[in-house]
Amino acid sequence: MHEYETHDFDVIILGAGGAGLRAAIEARAMGLRTALVCKSLLGKAHTVMAEGGMAAAMGNVYSEDNWEVHFRDTMRGGKMLNNWRMAELHAKEAPDRVRELEEWGAIFDRTKDGLILQRDFGGHRYARLAHVGDRTGLELIRTLQQKAVADGIEVFMECKVLRLLRDEQGAVNGMVGYWRPSGKFVVFKAKSVVLATGGVGKSWMYTSNSWEGTGDGHAMALWAGADLIDMECIQFHPTGMVWPLSVRGILVTEGVRGDGGVLRNSEGNRFMFDYIPPMFQAETADSPEEADRWYDDHAAGRRPPELLPRDEVARSINAEVKAGRGSPHGGVFLDIASRRSAEDIRRRLPSMYHQFKELAGVDITAEAMEVGPTCHYIMGGVRVDADSTATTVAGLFAAGEVAGGMHGSNRLGGNSLSDLIVFGRRAGIGASEFAQGRSDVTIDEGQVQEVIEAAIAPFERESGENPYEIQQSLQETMQSLVGIIRTGSELEDALGKIEELEDRAANVALSGGTKYNPGWNLTTDLPSMLTVSRCTAMGALERKESRGGQTRNDFPTPDPEMGKVNFVERIADPAADTSGVGGTPSIRSITVQPEPIPVMPAELQALFEEAH
């Protein structure tokens, strides 16, 4: 028998990023015993990396803006694969969520008449992003963190959760994990659980994600019997740093382009004018002169092509580099130095200025940045009910990046922060209401012991695999075979390699004890990384078209039929299979099939037929 401590709550929120914190605040406000459990220190979640802003149709800069325009932009950006109801709720509720942050202490940049200033971003018709310089994510997380602390919410930091627990009816009733600092095990009993664990980007080599982005929530939901949708839709942010190698992948905010920065190839051409897709031709400028007029007055010209949705820009950069017109280190040039004054750049983009100055020795007020696509965000995720964020498993809710559907096949910049606060709040309500209707839960001791046993098994092996090598192989596989441009044969190749890695991961040997042991921490992350990687590769293989975050060389255009379905991944009977890494269901037991997406009601459909 392994020892562990037990905590009992009504609602447990897993993940203390924007969505998790917002959910906790709401659950606490509803009077429930609420706790936040997070893998890092409070306030360090990946939300801090968001830079540009949060999209909300407040109309402070362009009064023409409203939720309908925002809704339409979101759906079109997602290539209509979105869950329409989520997009609708998001567009309608985001303004209130943003304003409420201000009462909790957030300090956004201001318009001349004192309201929240909004900034232009790719795919958004109007300047819509509430922001603070280029550190909006930090502002969001700090505001919510301070609110949560003031409200007296219990936060359990540096706690890695290994598995969700379920009762006989299959409803989630708790989770088992361990404290990273001490290595001791812990069980949380909960009447409802909110997953707010973020993304999966750490499975790629060049990524803007931190080590935490291992897809724990996606994988745990799957292992608990929940559905994942559209896991193939991965957003590669067009502008990540490419040099020096050690910082490759670190994000360069879209705000650089929103504030006037342009992309050039090695010949000095603004190549984006060559890549305007038909869907966006009507609203995109066709000459640099027209585009430049737009920055000052949106009525004087159409949008510059640099501000097309992220998937379009990332693919275009990829094509330029492949055509041999890239920058010395394999990117393209992002130039704001020649377009804005040095003082302006430092004021509007202070973190970018420091990031390049300190990490690359580049002064962005004097020279162009070298940028290229970097793995950034997963649009797919746990299938949820739009209104309550309930997953297909009772007692389990999901919000933020871990939830799928909101962004379709491609997310617009700025929509993720507003997604966090809109659906974070809804998850808090949904989980609280569920918990209120549920009596006290009891944990199955056997399940707990099995999980703990499997977690410490690597210490009992005399020799075996190095977890860092498995992680690196996985990252290389995903980068080269399931990257921004995919083909069927490579994806099949990738699936084989991931299965091989599963076998290797089951044979990791460790030493050094469980106390703050990063080797062990990584080992316990591997099952989820392998699971989500397999889901992505499977979905990418099945979706035989190019749409948003899924680009297939062998199927280069969108297929209208495929646009009507989600690819759903699930494990039929997860409890029956413990043959995977660390006692999880094997990745081989995941299945994928197309299921129709919800049909948009006529009144919303009509929004797309109006002329621009």
Place this chain on the structure above:
Amino acid sequence: MTTLEDATVTPVVLGGARGGPDTPTLRTDRYWVQPVITVVVLTSFVAYASWAAFVNRNYYAGKDLGRDLISPFYSPCLTASCVPGASHSPTISWWTISPALLILIFPLGFRMTCYYYRKAYYRSFWLAPPACAVSDAHGSYSGESRFPLILQNVHRYFFYFGLIFNVILTYDAILAFSQPGQGSGFGISVGTAVLCINATLLWLYSLSCHACRHLCGGGVKQFSKAPIRYKMWKFLTPLNGKHMLFAWMSLVFVAFTDLYIRLVASGTITDYGFHF
């Protein structure tokens, strides 16, 4: 928790074992250079200023040299013992020792309580701490929370007095354009320039003072409701950033000014110049 009343104090765990070696510092750079320089310069200044204040002569170059130059250490010269021409005001007769000692407490107090000098001498003389991440040399520490260091809070009064002195020394600099008995009675000499530079540096030091920045605008909660004070604050903020520079420049220059006038008044050197 919405009000200050609800602010609770939470338990703090003390005395956990710390990591790293038990050495005063792991720094390998020459972190001691700056405190040493501070000690040398400040000690030299105090030594020179004390001597200059007690010596009670050669602080004024007057009519006999065709000049009107007074050392900043002795201005305003308020006692009956002031040399003829140095004093411009009714004099205090009961003060019989050096007139400098009557007034130096004000500039001295201004600098002693100055936020920059506090940093400089706490680091270099008190070693609290000598440099960042170098352990301080004290068994216990209460900062500026008790007497006598709680008196540092009077800095702004010394700032007010400092302004009076700046006006007087500016007046002295204007008087330095007079050359009694020479041509039209006006001219410019090296001494004129020295006094003008001295006054300018003292103004810059005073205006860049943190208390000044606070009093002029920093204390305002909403700048948009106080546009003039905001403008002042905006103007003073970059100066405040250079407070350390002005502190050292004005310190060294005020001693140099005294030395220069001393050399002129004693006839050691000639104050070159021209008159109109």
Place this chain on the structure above:
Amino acid sequence: MAEEIIRSTQSGKVTMRLWRGDEEGGDFVEYVMPAQEGEVVLDVIHRVQATAAPDLACRWNCKAGKCGSCSAEINGRPSLMCMTRMDTLDTTVPVTVAPMRSFPILRDLVTDVSYNYEVAKRIPPLAPREKTADEVEAGGYRMAQIDVERSQEFRKCIECFLCQNVCHVTRDHEENKTAYAGPRYFIRSAELEMHPLDTNDRRQLLQEEQGLSMCNITKCCTEVCPEHIKITDNAIIPLKERVVDAKYDPVAWLGRKIRNRTKKTASEAAALAPAQGPAAVMPPGGVHGIPQPHSGGTTVVVEELVDVDVNVLSDVTETPDPTSPNNPNL
């Protein structure tokens, strides 16, 4: 520490001298790694983890200077490992990396920073004024950009706690931790003091309970701040001056008596607030690091602040043992 020490002076190699150990003690262990272009200290540490020492503990998240997790002392200087480029260090000698000095060690380069989260709970949050009729209509508060810029500077803080670590008030005097908020929380209070919406007057709290006067403005917090926040000049000194306004300046006091005050003092604010006792609004919540006890530690509970009266602010129920073997005073 059984790792073999292999020193190499060959070019193209860097020697990392890393602290290995826990609360039982520890020592530096040297790891020789091939040098690579453009790396930061954290990259090399990751390579050490991936090869020689998979169990080397090191806390990090974003590796882009935005989350403030990887604070450590590099060659004795408190810095972020992800923002310290190897080419700024002298690699002809070993590069020393030690955990932050001021916090209890967990393992290797990782410290228990929960002290900071405890202090954070003592800062009363924003207490915004009511919206005006115009603002209700506009949907949100109106604030001029010039009114928020000062507070925005302080909100750049990434909570790396390097300032809390370097500040000698607690670094060299553990016992002061009960009565000293530290630079990170002074900028938090400054942010709120300068916030155009805040109705609290925080000066008394700062002076009487958060140890503002313990700071002797030696500016190390500013020196180590990776966000280049001018902590001393723009937050601590202005706060000290505000305290002078409230407490040591008869001219300002008289001025306040004559003019009507706009800000509520602590007791007035409480009188206007809904009738809630501190216990009612502060549930037994908390930010929990880990459940492990700190060896040799003494928990000091400072009594709940019920009445903000100048004289009764910090009744300490138990004092730290200055003779504790873990007392870091040198």
